[in-house]
Amino acid sequence: MSESFEGRRVLVVSANYAPEHAGVAPYSTGIAEHLADRGARVDVLAAMPHYPAWRVHDDYRGRWRMVEWRGGVRVHRRRGFVPARQTAARRAAYELSFLAHGSLRPPAGRPDVVLSQVPSLAGGLLGGRIARRHGVPHIVVMQDLMGAAAAQSGIRGGGRAAALAAGAEARVLRSAALVGVVHESFTDRVTAAGVSPARIRVVPNWTHARSPSGERRAARARLGWAEGECVLLHAGNMGLKQGLEVLIDTARLAASRTPRTRIVLMGDGSRRAHLATLAADVPNVDLLPPAADAEFADVLAAADVLVVTQRASVLDMSLPSKLTSYFASGRPVVASVAPTGGTADEVRRSGAGVVVRPEDPEALYGAARALAEDPGRAAALGARGPAYVRERLSRQAGLGRMTALLAEAMAGQAPAVGLSDG
Incomplete structure (x- = not known):
């Protein structure tokens, strides 16, 4: 420079x-x-x-x-x-x-x-x-x-x-x-x-997020996330193109199959009130306000899986800015997005996550459970994120x-x- x-x-x-x-x-x-x-x-x-x-x-x-x-x-x-x-x-x-x-x-x-x-x-x-x-x-x-x-x-x-x-x-x-x-x-x-x-x-x-402090257990305790609980976190804007309804449906599946799975939506946006209404009777969904900048990286790192979602119609209109922060956190990413779009390309290129069909709660739930049951693979995917940030982002x-x-x-x-x- x-x-x-x-x-x-x-x-x-x-x-x-x-x-x-x-x-x-x-x-x-x-x-x-x-x-x-x-x-x-x-x-x-x-x-x-x-x-x-x-x-x-x-x-x-x-x-x-x-x-x-x-x-x-x-x-x-x-x-x-x-x-x-x-x-x-x-x-x-x-x-x-x-x-x-x-x-x-x-x-x-x-x-x-x-x-x-x-x-x-x-x-x-x-x-x-x-x-x-x-x-x-x-x-x-x-x-x-x-x-x-x-x-x-x-x-x-x-x-x-x-x-x-x-x-x-x-x-x-x-x-x-x-x-x-x-x-x-x-x-x-x-x-x-x-x-x-x-x-x-x-x-x-x-990436503009700070590096995690390394105090993952303390962050989880602060957030009320129990040890042994699998936490899927979406952090960022809650708008139309994100199609976040799929996460509410995924939570319903998890509640009946693996109750120790928690879905967390953290952020704000035009669809937040709508999502809160949909999740009112779903016990394993939490809606959190945006984290302070000083805490954001630790919240990401405290999750087990970071989720990015988009409507199936979203192909080449945008690239979620949250990905740069997700990769820096060291946690694996599950992308519920169109397989031929730029978001899917970026997740694949990073090597830090997996891509599943958009608007498909069964596919999203299955990918998250597979990572929860294979901590070695989850750790390997997560480790690729910071390396990708150093190389490119x-x-x-x-x-x-x-x-x-x-x-x-x-x-x-x-x-x-x-x-x-x-």
């Missing part, structure tokens, strides 16, 4: 930013603060913190716009519509409100480069407009593919919205100097949108890829392609 950013001005456009601690925010925050540490003057255009609960954090309620300093970065907040329930129409209103407010009052001054983090499609549009206005390079990093997300996530009205989202997304991508994708499985859709492969770079996310490697992307765009000084805003 030898690139110098001394005296450079960088604008990061990301609806999600610290103090949000899940999803895209840790990566937007990590790169912005890293660039500031390297001498850049960094501004961030962001929404008011609201994810994953999909409600504005208490400290920011009632604010319309504001500027705050975090970690040497100047963060420009813009208020927008935050839907408690997810439908295609509500998501469109969320995007349009951020786009409108960000367009009315963008950060002042001419940046040397603009970096947009998408899953906010509005963020990509805003970044492109600002870059074109100043004639500077625009880099888009695709954390999620929004056209595919509308079609695959199960959001109400998503099928009708998919074509519109894909069209806007293609416009953003084609106008960018460089496009980063967090997984190779995104590449085909990006090229299909009209982007030359020569302008695409793979920039995997890095370290913070140093991730930030190095991102700074190289920015340096390449600025060295070429390729401005955003001149498409009109109309």
Whole structure:
């Protein structure tokens, strides 16, 4: 990471930013603060913190716009519509409100480069407009593919919205100097949108979780997990695309067959209340709030199996950011996901887990029980995770890829392609 950013001005456009601690925010925050540490003057255009609960954090309620300093970065907040329930129409209103407010009052001054983090499609549009206005390079990093997300996530009205989202997304991508994708499985859709492969770079996310303390027994006792109890843990967003109902059904199977199996869903999201209702009569399901950052790694390591789930329709729209933390924990992963999608590819490549059919509680239960009954295999899978993180997903490697992307765009000084805003 030898690139110098001394005296450079960088604008990061990301609806999600610290103090949000899940999803895209840790990566937007990590790169912005890293660039500031390297001498850049960094501004961030962001929404008011609201994810994953999909409600504005208490400290920011009632604010319309504001500027705050975090970690040497100047963060420009813009208020927008935050839907408690997810439908295609509500998501469109969320995007349009951020786009409108960000367009009315963008950060002042001419940046040397603009970096947009998408899953906010509005963020990509805003970044492109600002870059074109100043004639500077625009880099888009695709954390999620929004056209595919509308079609695959199960959001109400998503099928009708998919074509519109894909069209806007293609416009953003084609106008960018460089496009980063967090997984190779995104590449085909990006090229299909009209982007030359020569302008695409793979920039995997890095693990931002701390290493476990090693006090696993103490962590389990603190959480109320008994010795000899097999704990399956899902940690992260509780949204539509996760299809977490399969875990409630898996818990019902376990309750009748192996009562000392506990299913834990830890996190927040638009489907949390729905899942709580489904689990009301299931004795071996616990719903926990998100763990504090200082405790998160120890909670993951205290589980016996870490679970990632997705609806069967989710193929190539996203890569769960939780995987980087899962791998770092040293526990085996069971992925209940489409076998041909990017998530399945990543779990297989890591060697740290197994893939089973999505939305199939029998398959998920069977995989978890097989690991519980073969502790040697579970330990071997778990050990591969930290090794994979060291090889591919370290913070140093991730930030190095991102700074190289920015340096390449600025060295070429390729401005955003001149498409009109109309």
